[in-house]
Amino acid sequence: MHTQVLTKPDGRTLILYAREPFPAVADAPTPSRDPYAPNSHLRWHPLRGEWVAYAGHRQHRTFLPPKEFNPLAVTTDPQYPTELPPGRYDVAVFENLFPTLTGLAHDPPASIVETKPGLGACEVVVFTQDPHATLAGLPLWHLELLIEVWADRYRALGARDDVQYVFPFENRGVEVGVTLQHPHGQIYAYPFVTPRTDRMLESARRHLQDTGRNLFADVLAAERRAEVRIVASGEHWTAFVPAAARWPIEVHLYPNRQVPDLPALSAAERDELGALYVDLLRRLDGLFGVPMPYVAAWHQAPVHADRDLAWLHLELFSVRRAPGRLKHLAGSEAGMGVFLNDIAPESAAEALRLTTRVEAATGG
Amino acid sequence: MHTQVLTKPDGRTLILYAREPFPAVADAPTPSRDPYAPNSHLRWHPLRGEWVAYAGHRQHRTFLPPKEFNPLAVTTDPQYPTELPPGRYDVAVFENLFPTLTGLAHDPPASIVETKPGLGACEVVVFTQDPHATLAGLPLWHLELLIEVWADRYRALGARDDVQYVFPFENRGVEVGVTLQHPHGQIYAYPFVTPRTDRMLESARRHLQDTGRNLFADVLAAERRAEVRIVASGEHWTAFVPAAARWPIEVHLYPNRQVPDLPALSAAERDELGALYVDLLRRLDGLFGVPMPYVAAWHQAPVHADRDLAWLHLELFSVRRAPGRLKHLAGSEAGMGVFLNDIAPESAAEALRLTTRVEAATGG
Numbered sequence: 001m002h003t004q005v006l007t008k009p010d011g012r013t014l015i016l017y018a019r020e021p022f023p024a025v026a027d028a029p030t031p032s033r034d035p036y037a038p039n040s041h042l043r044w045h046p047l048r049g050e051w052v053a054y055a056g057h058r059q060h061r062t063f064l065p066p067k068e069f070n071p072l073a074v075t076t077d078p079q080y081p082t083e084l085p086p087g088r089y090d091v092a093v094f095e096n097l098f099p100t101l102t103g104l105a106h107d108p109p110a111s112i113v114e115t116k117p118g119l120g121a122c123e124v125v126v127f128t129q130d131p132h133a134t135l136a137g138l139p140l141w142h143l144e145l146l147i148e149v150w151a152d153r154y155r156a157l158g159a160r161d162d163v164q165y166v167f168p169f170e171n172r173g174v175e176v177g178v179t180l181q182h183p184h185g186q187i188y189a190y191p192f193v194t195p196r197t198d199r200m201l202e203s204a205r206r207h208l209q210d211t212g213r214n215l216f217a218d219v220l221a222a223e224r225r226a227e228v229r230i231v232a233s234g235e236h237w238t239a240f241v242p243a244a245a246r247w248p249i250e251v252h253l254y255p256n257r258q259v260p261d262l263p264a265l266s267a268a269e270r271d272e273l274g275a276l277y278v279d280l281l282r283r284l285d286g287l288f289g290v291p292m293p294y295v296a297a298w299h300q301a302p303v304h305a306d307r308d309l310a311w312l313h314l315e316l317f318s319v320r321r322a323p324g325r326l327k328h329l330a331g332s333e334a335g336m337g338v339f340l341n342d343i344a345p346e347s348a349a350e351a352l353r354l355t356t357r358v359e360a361a362t363g364g
Numbered sequence: 365m366h367t368q369v370l371t372k373p374d375g376r377t378l379i380l381y382a383r384e385p386f387p388a389v390a391d392a393p394t395p396s397r398d399p400y401a402p403n404s405h406l407r408w409h410p411l412r413g414e415w416v417a418y419a420g421h422r423q424h425r426t427f428l429p430p431k432e433f434n435p436l437a438v439t440t441d442p443q444y445p446t447e448l449p450p451g452r453y454d455v456a457v458f459e460n461l462f463p464t465l466t467g468l469a470h471d472p473p474a475s476i477v478e479t480k481p482g483l484g485a486c487e488v489v490v491f492t493q494d495p496h497a498t499l500a501g502l503p504l505w506h507l508e509l510l511i512e513v514w515a516d517r518y519r520a521l522g523a524r525d526d527v528q529y530v531f532p533f534e535n536r537g538v539e540v541g542v543t544l545q546h547p548h549g550q551i552y553a554y555p556f557v558t559p560r561t562d563r564m565l566e567s568a569r570r571h572l573q574d575t576g577r578n579l580f581a582d583v584l585a586a587e588r589r590a591e592v593r594i595v596a597s598g599e600h601w602t603a604f605v606p607a608a609a610r611w612p613i614e615v616h617l618y619p620n621r622q623v624p625d626l627p628a629l630s631a632a633e634r635d636e637l638g639a640l641y642v643d644l645l646r647r648l649d650g651l652f653g654v655p656m657p658y659v660a661a662w663h664q665a666p667v668h669a670d671r672d673l674a675w676l677h678l679e680l681f682s683v684r685r686a687p688g689r690l691k692h693l694a695g696s697e698a699g700m701g702v703f704l705n706d707i708a709p710e711s712a713a714e715a716l717r718l719t720t721r722v723e724a725a726t727g728g
Contacts, residue, residue: 045608046571046583047564052608053696053704056711100696100704112586113607169695177692188696195701200411207410219410222476243477244409244416297699315699328541329693331533332417332464332552335661335679337559340417340464347420 001148006085008094010036016089017149019141023088029081031071031097038099040118041108042191050195053118055100072126072182084126090142091149093187096122101188103162119162121189125149131182134291135170136281143274150187150298151263157189158303165190165197165302168262173293175319175326185296193302200299201306208309216311220254229349231283236269237276241349246339248321249292249348251280253314260301260310280316286355288323365512370449372458374400380453381513383505387452393445395435395461402463404482405472406555414559417482419464436490436546448490454506455513457551460486465552467526483526485553489513495546498655499534500645507638514551514662515627521553522667529554529561529666532626537657539683539690549660557666564663565670572673580675584618593713595647600633601640605713610703612685613656613712615644617678624665624674644680650719652687 004016006028014028040055075082084092095102101120108115127135127146135143150168157166170185171178193201207215223229223240231251232239239253253276255269265273284292295317301310319327321342332338368380370392378392404419439446448456459466465484472479491499491510499507514532521530534549535542557565571579587593587604595615596603603617617640619633629637648656659681665674683691685706696702 043608045606045610046579047567048608048610049563049567050701050703052610053702054706054708055704056706056708111607112590167695167700169699171692171694175692176694177690178694186695188700188702190700190702196699199413199701203411203413215410226476242409243475244407244412246409246412246416295695295698297695317698326541328539330535330540330542331531331550331659331661334659334681335533335560336531336552336554337414337563338417338552338554339414340419342418342420344418344420 001145001152003152004089008036010034012036012095012097014083014085014092014094016087017091017093017145017152018089019145020088025085025087025089027085028094029075029078029083029085031081031083036097038102038104039107040100040102040105042116042118043111044114046113051192053100055098055118070131070180070182072124072180072184073131074129083124084129090128090145092126093123093149093153094126096124096186101190103160116191119191121157121160121163121187123153123157123187123189125153125168125185125187127183127185133183134281134285135183136278136285138278140271140274140278143278144270147262147265147270147273151261151265153187154262154300157187160189162191163189163303164305165193166261166300167194168298170294170296172296173291175293176295193305197299197302197310201302201309204309205306214258214309214311216254216313217258220256220311228346231349231352232276232279234272234276236266236272239276239280241345241352243345245317245345245348246341247317247319248327248341248343249284249287249294249318249352250345251284251316251352253277253280253316255312258308259312260307261312262298262300264312277314283352283355284316284318287351288320290323292318293320294318365509365516367516368453372400374398376400376459376461378447378449378456378458380451381455381457381509381516382453383509384452389449389451389453391449392458393439393442393447393449395445395447400461402466402468403471404464404466404469406480406482407475408478410477415556417464419462419482434495434544434546436488436544436548437495438493447488448493454492454509456490457487457513457517458490460488460550465554467524480555483555485521485524485527485551487517487521487551487553489517489532489549489551491547491549497547498645498649499547500642500649502642504635504638504642507642508634511626511629511634511637515625515629517551518626518664521551524553526555527553527667528669529557530625530664531558532662534658534660536660537655539657540659557669561663561666561674565666565673568670568673578622578673578675580618580677581622584620584675592710595713595716596640596643598636598640600630600636603640603644605709605716607709609681609709609712610705611681611683612691612705612707613648613651613658613682613716614709615648615680615716617641617644617680619676622672623676624671625676626662626664628676641678647716647719648680648682651715652684654687656682657684658682 006014008028008030042051099122105117167188204215229241297315301307370378372392372394406415463486469481531552568579593605661679665671
């Protein structure tokens with residue numbers, strides 16, 4: 001992996017990644033004419049026991065811009081700079097122009113609840129220079145490079161004093177609010193361990209005390225024995241619809257051994273992950289014959305805690321429950337935290353296993 | 365309040381409520397020709413530590429039916445029966461044709477996770493016979509009747525052996541997946557205390573141990589002192605945007621004294637609640653000048669626990685963050701449980717206080 005680190009005129013960092021050595025890139029553009037001085041803060045929700053993040057400037061961010069301007073494309077006309085320079089790189093990472101978490105956060109407002117600066121980072125990961133590509137359509141070496149990029153950012157962000165948890169994810173589809181169609185993901189670096197992770201590790205800790213075993217290992221072993229919810233698997237990884245899936249379409253991808261985070265993967269595990277990741281995304285798209293909106297969420301160990309307990313895995317889920325039908329989070333889910341799932345996990349797994357378009361797509 | 369209890373041909377119960385005595389209604393119709401034999405089950409999510417509900421038949425439920433058929437309208441042509449008979453009642457409650465929770469649930473499938481029958485109830489509350497009405501447009505006596513209906517159902521459902529928690533709510537707007545436009549709400553009766561309630565009561569219990577005070581009382585008192593987030597208030601109730609609101613539009617309505625549930629309200633509290641509820645809904649609709657999609661969620665004490673700790677309140681929230689813009693739950697919210705809110709609670713409260721359409725609507 002070859003990298004170049006540049007600084008944009010507004011002060012933001014841009015990192016270019018390529019498989020092959022590539023000529024030096026001189027200038028990092030920015031589409032913004034404003035000085036870069038983001039601010040945000042966190043407020044403690046006393047009844048829920050969790051932090052909520054506030055960044056007022058985000059309300060004005062780019063939303064479905066006209067096709068002629070794509071800030072994630074390579075700059076072709078210097079009069080209309082985008083976020084990316086021309087050059088022979090494959091993947092690019094830069095600080096979000098409208099971050100919710102930022103190392104520059106300062107002076108949180110006083111409130112009746114505890115507040116603190118919204119420290120951390122929000123980065124954009126541009127998967128490819130091709131605005132019409134999809135992740136599932138990229139060659140395997142490109143996927144493997146992307147996995148290395150995520151690992152690199154975990155290391156760099158995890159080394160910062162203000163970061164406790166690093167979260168790479170991809171939101172795809174207008175159905176989940178994605179404002180730019182150019183293939184890209186994001187990385188959030190939080191100054192705390194997230195509620196979801198906290199809860200999961202608490203369950204794992206209790207299970208370890210009760211049984212002496214790792215809960216993730218037990219879940220994985222039980223799914224492998226049961227077989228009915230397995231979607232795909234390899235030597236190093238297993239993809240399954242969890243027995244108590246909350247979303248109509250939900251697949252979890254676990255490494256077969258305890259690995260705390262993406263940097264800890266072996267080369268063989270990384271290679272197979274690339275292939276399986278592509279396989280899963282193609283199954284999702286093949287299921288209803290239309291591009292599936294999804295959230296792909298990487299769960300890793302917190303930077304400084306529970307590294308022997310946590311188990312790296314991907315949670316891939318969709319709000320689409322049928323062609324033309326979405327799952328909305330309403331009263332029971334959003335109000336009470338009780339998910340209603342109309343699709344049996346066994347049926348979802350079977351449909352994903354049988355998706356015939358996978359072969360067409362892989363063959364083509 | 366006057367009631368009549370009927371049984372539909374398929375065995376479901378229908379309860380009619382009216383302010384005035386009304387002539388006996390002979391027949392309860394049903395639009396279904398199938399025998400009523402719903403089933404559902406719960407699965408325990410070992411990592412999240414929560415129940416997920418499965419009811420496969422719901423996948424086929426009514427979705428945005430053509431305008432000519434409204435199952436919540438009064439039956440006018442006996443050849444096309446709806447859910448409701450003609451008659452001089454004001455509000456009707458019946459068992460959902462496609463319930464996720466039902467007293468009939470039986471024989472949960474075995475799985476690698478714990479499973480149990482999806483016992484409990486899912487009821488539909490038809491607010492009025494007028495399919496074009498809105499809750500905010502109904503006369504006050506009608507709102508007060510509705511509050512009595514909720515209280516009545518809390519008592520009846522709470523008395524059942526299979527029910528631990530009763531949740532009346534309204535989802536409004538296609539943006540939150542509402543399939544029928546006729547004004548209606550729902551009541552879910554769960555066989556467990558919901559994760560959201562559990563969490564909230566856990567925070568309250570810790571606060572009581574630490575300070576000797578009720579957490580809800582402290583939150584309410586602090587909001588009343590701070591004033592900036594108060595939207596509306598009366599002698600018995602206070603409506604405010606919580607200091608750590610998670611949704612772009614979010615209002616909580618608390619009674620000024622500790623009340624565990626809707627049946628425990630005094631007549632004076634009930635009357636003022638009707639007026640304030642209408643006031644809040646009109647403010648929501650007035651804010652962007654278009655009907656606001658929302659979830660209105662009633663938090664009450666569990667039926668058999670924490671009745672001195674819990675504090676009845678309404679949480680009213682919307683996914684709309686601006687005209688034409690929705691808040692989507694994506695990576696950070698749905699993946700990690702960290703909410704990002706682009707609107708400062710103080711700004712939302714100010715906008716809701718100043719909404720001028722409120723006067724027009726109330727005056728008209």
